Amino acid sequence: MTDPAAPLILNLNGYTPLPLGKIAGIVTMLEMTAPPPPLPERASEGLTLERMTAPDVAWYRALFRRVGEDWLWFSRLRMSDAELAAILHSPEVEVLVLRKNGVEAGYIELDGRVPGEIELAFVGLVPDMVGSGAGRFMMNRALARAWERQPRRVHVHTCTHDKQGALIFYIKAGFRPYASAVEIVDDPRLAGVLAREAAPHVPVIEAG
Known part of the structure; x- marks a missing residue:
């Protein structure tokens, strides 16, 4: 049996085995x-995009989980309250919350802590708003706000764990792919950071 702690070895067929x-x-x-x-928008009745000033950490984590659990978002769930608050309360970071008739429907986080750059650090909708067209409304307004700050560039990244179609959405919004990488991390579902049932499109593989 292969040692799950063994280093990754690239074989001749191009596959890289992962530790369990x-x-x-x-x-x-x-x-x-x-x-x-x-982007051309569909019906936007009842939609608003508002900045949250110094958002509460517990509130943010709850929305982060609602938006991202199906796509294996976990980084902000592993941070301490102090670490997360330092990011969210930075004057260079904006949390823009999408609401539908006053109810939270998604958010975009603009991170301008690197001079001359704005990163769309997180972009997403709650599950029942996916495919509604609300993402176009949110993206148009978030990009307009980002460019008001006159950065050298605006950037974002997506991965194969995200919703199918996310990459195409970003390209249609005006982004250009410029690099790719393989990201290997501990499965957050095995540590209880996310629900075991989260992201069924990414199988859980563990020892035994």
Whole structure:
């Protein structure tokens, strides 16, 4: 039996075995260097996008989980309250919350802590809003806000754990892919960070 702790070895067929308990995704990095034309929008009645000033950490984590659990978002769930608050309360970070008739429906986080750059650090909708067209409304307004800060570039990344179609959505919004990488991490479901049932499109593989 293969030792699950053994180092990864690339075989001649191009496959890289993963140790048990790990997951891997292909990450695509995208950027834009000038404001794009807005995406065509569908019905936007009842939609608003509002900045949350110094958001509460517990509130943020709850929304982060609602939006991202199906796509294996976990990084902010592993941070301490102090670490997360330091990011969210930075004057260079904006949390823009999408609401539908006053109810939270998604969010985009703009991170401008690197001079000359704005990263769309997190972009997503709650499950029942996916496919509704609300993402176009949210993206158009978030990009307009990002470019008001006159960055050198705006960038975002997505991976194969995300919703199918996310990459195409970003390209249609005006982003250009410029790099890719393989990300290998401990499966957050095995540590209880996310529900065992989260992201069924990514199988849980563990010892025994």
